[in-house]
Amino acid sequence: MLLERLIKFFTSLRLTVVLLVLSLVLVFIGTLGEVHLGLYKAQTEFFRSFFIYWHPSNAAWKIPVFPGGYLLGAALLLNLVSAHISRFKFSRDKIGLWIIHAGLILLILGQLATDMLAVESQMHLRQGQMKNYSESDRLDELAITDITDKKLETVVAIPQRLLAGKGDLRNDPLPFVVRVKEFYANSQLSTNAAPGLARVNADSGFGASLWWKPLPRETAMDRRDMPSALVEIVTPQGSLGTWLVSDWLEQPQTFIAGSHTFQMQLRSERFYLPFSLRLLQFHHDVYEGTDIPKNFSSQLLLNRPDTGERRNVLIYMNNPLRYDGRTFYQASFDTDNAGTILQVVKNPGWLTPYLACVLIATGMVVQFLSHLIPFLRRRRS
Amino acid sequence: MPLPTWRPAFLNWMGLALLIVALAGCGRDNVKVYRLANDDAPSSSTPPDATTAATDQNENSPAPPQLQWTLPADWTEVAPAEMSIASFKVSGQNGAAAEVTLVPLPGLAGGDNANVNRWRGQVGLPAATPEEFQKMGEAVQAGDQPATLYDMAGQDSGNAKRILGVIQQRNGTTWFFKMVGDAGLVEQQKPEFTAFLKSLTFTADATPAALPPGHPPIGGGDANAPMMATDAASAGKPAWTVPADWQEVPASQFLLAEYSIADANGAKAEVNVAELSGNGGGVLPNVNRWRGQIGLEPVDETGLAKVTTTMDITGGQATLVDLTGTDANGQSTRLIAAIVPMGNQTWFYKLMGDKKIVDREKDAFTKFVQTARYANAP
Numbered sequence: 001m002l003l004e005r006l007i008k009f010f011t012s013l014r015l016t017v018v019l020l021v022l023s024l025v026l027v028f029i030g031t032l033g034e035v036h037l038g039l040y041k042a043q044t045e046f047f048r049s050f051f052i053y054w055h056p057s058n059a060a061w062k063i064p065v066f067p068g069g070y071l072l073g074a075a076l077l078l079n080l081v082s083a084h085i086s087r088f089k090f091s092r093d094k095i096g097l098w099i100i101h102a103g104l105i106l107l108i109l110g111q112l113a114t115d116m117l118a119v120e121s122q123m124h125l126r127q128g129q130m131k132n133y134s135e136s137d138r139l140d141e142l143a144i145t146d147i148t149d150k151k152l153e154t155v156v157a158i159p160q161r162l163l164a165g166k167g168d169l170r171n172d173p174l175p176f177v178v179r180v181k182e183f184y185a186n187s188q189l190s191t192n193a194a195p196g197l198a199r200v201n202a203d204s205g206f207g208a209s210l211w212w213k214p215l216p217r218e219t220a221m222d223r224r225d226m227p228s229a230l231v232e233i234v235t236p237q238g239s240l241g242t243w244l245v246s247d248w249l250e251q252p253q254t255f256i257a258g259s260h261t262f263q264m265q266l267r268s269e270r271f272y273l274p275f276s277l278r279l280l281q282f283h284h285d286v287y288e289g290t291d292i293p294k295n296f297s298s299q300l301l302l303n304r305p306d307t308g309e310r311r312n313v314l315i316y317m318n319n320p321l322r323y324d325g326r327t328f329y330q331a332s333f334d335t336d337n338a339g340t341i342l343q344v345v346k347n348p349g350w351l352t353p354y355l356a357c358v359l360i361a362t363g364m365v366v367q368f369l370s371h372l373i374p375f376l377r378r379r380r381s
Numbered sequence: 382m383p384l385p386t387w388r389p390a391f392l393n394w395m396g397l398a399l400l401i402v403a404l405a406g407c408g409r410d411n412v413k414v415y416r417l418a419n420d421d422a423p424s425s426s427t428p429p430d431a432t433t434a435a436t437d438q439n440e441n442s443p444a445p446p447q448l449q450w451t452l453p454a455d456w457t458e459v460a461p462a463e464m465s466i467a468s469f470k471v472s473g474q475n476g477a478a479a480e481v482t483l484v485p486l487p488g489l490a491g492g493d494n495a496n497v498n499r500w501r502g503q504v505g506l507p508a509a510t511p512e513e514f515q516k517m518g519e520a521v522q523a524g525d526q527p528a529t530l531y532d533m534a535g536q537d538s539g540n541a542k543r544i545l546g547v548i549q550q551r552n553g554t555t556w557f558f559k560m561v562g563d564a565g566l567v568e569q570q571k572p573e574f575t576a577f578l579k580s581l582t583f584t585a586d587a588t589p590a591a592l593p594p595g596h597p598p599i600g601g602g603d604a605n606a607p608m609m610a611t612d613a614a615s616a617g618k619p620a621w622t623v624p625a626d627w628q629e630v631p632a633s634q635f636l637l638a639e640y641s642i643a644d645a646n647g648a649k650a651e652v653n654v655a656e657l658s659g660n661g662g663g664v665l666p667n668v669n670r671w672r673g674q675i676g677l678e679p680v681d682e683t684g685l686a687k688v689t690t691t692m693d694i695t696g697g698q699a700t701l702v703d704l705t706g707t708d709a710n711g712q713s714t715r716l717i718a719a720i721v722p723m724g725n726q727t728w729f730y731k732l733m734g735d736k737k738i739v740d741r742e743k744d745a746f747t748k749f750v751q752t753a754r755y756a757n758a759p
Contacts, residue, residue: 128466157413171412204662209725256666259679280460301460312460
């Protein structure tokens with residue numbers, strides 16, 4: 001009885017309409033939310049969530065007030081699949097509908113894959129500079145490098161998400177525990193005491209003489225958080241000291257554990273590539289007689305040691321480089337026109353929306369023809 | 382209601398797809414461990430290692446100081462040669478060709494004399510004596526500052542070859558501008574080459590710009606991040622008197638100052654000064670780090686007492702360390718270091734290099750440490 005009601009609920013067309021209307025409303029309020037929250041936070045709160053929460057200011061509790069993107073997407077998928085199972089029968093005149101629905105399922109699954117698997121990062125290159133990694137524009141990592149062997153350094157990179165959880169972090173190559181005592185996702189540092197700033201409770205490294213305070217997370221698209229953390233290095237023999245690590249500190253800090261020398265730095269999370277890009281020339285063309293940009297382009301040298309591939313590539317607006325599963329877009333540049341910023345997108349599911357659209361369009365044509373042709377036949381006869 | 386046979390299979394595939402996507406997404410929060418082969422290390426080759434995931438080429442090619450130029454008519458920009466930030470090709474008649482490279486190197490990069498002799502070797506000329514060398518340079522202008530041009534013509538594999546080499550020191554960097562190629566073509570291109578050098582503009586590092594209208598947005602850019610009150614990592618240099626025969630070289634990362642001492646036979650030693658907050662990691666770990674640098678086994682607290690002495694300095698006491706070992710090439714190396722705690726900071730002075738030079742410079746070094754006056758001294 002209950003099962004039947006459940007099946008009836010999940011297969012109903014009414015549910016589809018309600019979900020689609022809710023999705024429309026979600027997109028509308030999510031778009032408005034970007035004004036105050038910024039794109040990234042609005043995406044997280046409205047679309048990458050099961051519920052949208054509301055709470056009075058300064059309250060520790062919150063209540064769900066609206067379904068989030070994940071919940072609506074999952075419900076739509078369930079609705080579509082269960083409707084198929086219980087209602088649709090495979091027949092020749094329904095083949096178009098089948099293809100359309102397969103396209104819709106692929107679209108929803110593809111977007112989930114994009115959300116889970118896609119990695120966006122940036123590569124900032126000055127003219128003549130070469131890099132074989134891109135960097136996250138949002139998140140940091142704590143890189144601990146064993147520099148004892150100068151020729152082959154071992155890097156252990158702990159992502160910001162693990163630091164934010166505080167507590168003890170252990171990792172095999174490290175002969176010590178990294179104890180995260182404090183973590184600020186956005187922070188201000190100062191060499192002088194000032195109202196609101198607290199003494200950094202570090203006894204080693206640069207932080208011992210600094211003051212700091214947490215800041216609210218950045219919401220503007222053109223600004224970024226500057227995280228800081230207080231970490232203690234604990235060996236089996238005891239603590240080596242407590243260090244401040246911060247995105248503000250551009251130099252790594254050195255310490256010795258046992259017979260090994262380590263460097264520690266909080267820096268933008270890096271994504272290494274099996275090839276390097278060197279910026280040969282950046283061009284910023286303007287319409288003659290004006291300052292209005294006409295085109296931005298980066299002439300790059302691509303070098304891949306394992307295959308011996310070495311060639312020039314040109315990236316400009318709407319003409320990205322697609323290479324090795326990644327897409328490099330011309331995203332920004334330096335004010336002196338001697339540096340470029342490329343947006344690097346690795347999205348294993350990038351083809352799914354195209355395939356889904358092709359399926360849906362094909363399904364529509366097939367469905368239309370499957371009615372048109374019998375109709376024409378009937379008319380002729 | 383019995384389901385057609387394909388339906389459970391369809392559901393299975395859907396579930397599997399969801400599971401794969403969800404599991405793949407979970408891996409993002411993992412700690413990454415990788416090895417970087419550092420070609421910049423003192424020894425030449427990198428050991429082959431299957432676990433080498435990436436070569437940190439950026440570490441080895443930091444953003445060089447930037448250049449802009451006016452390109453002469455016959456020149457074509459080509460992919461930069463090794464170490465060069467820009468390279469150009471010049472083609473003449475009958476297949477004659479020449480190449481122009483612009484190479485910045487930190488510090489003195491071996492000095493003018495050694496580099497000119499290297500170039501002379503490339504065109505089959507013998508090394509110039511110091512007297513000859515004095516007469517060789519021509520004054521030219523590279524950008525807004527003077528530079529020295531060396532014009533060398535000779536033979537290479539039976540072909541007439543000419544090198545125009547220009548050296549300029551600028552803000553701790555030595556720039557090498559070089560045209561090399563067919564002797565006739567290089568001679569003919571000399572006015573273009575000097576005009577090109579004059580057209581160079583050295584621009585400072587810039588910060589990312591705001592996006593122009595119609596441009597897709599991006600997420601970051603340090604330029605607009607909130608400003609830090611003052612530079613956290615900077616600290617004032619103590620006032621000190623540097624011995625006359627020490628040559629200051631641009632200090633590398635972490636160092637307040639770096640000096641080079643060399644003798645006529647090419648033997649070298651270096652003095653460097655670093656400043657760290659707190660105790661800078663402590664005396665024992667630092668002594669053991671230095672011991673490791675000259676091939677000595679680490680010591681414990683008891684052993685530490687045997688290799689350290691104390692020395693009076695203005696405003697306190699310094700711990701003096703004297704170690705003798707060998708460098709990576711098996712050469713006898715001596716290291717003398719002074720650790721000076723002052724307030725909540727610690728200064729590290731280190732003299733290290735060829736044993737004979739260190740023996741000779743020991744007194745000068747301790748005197749140098751004693752002359753230092755600290756802003757935060759009691």
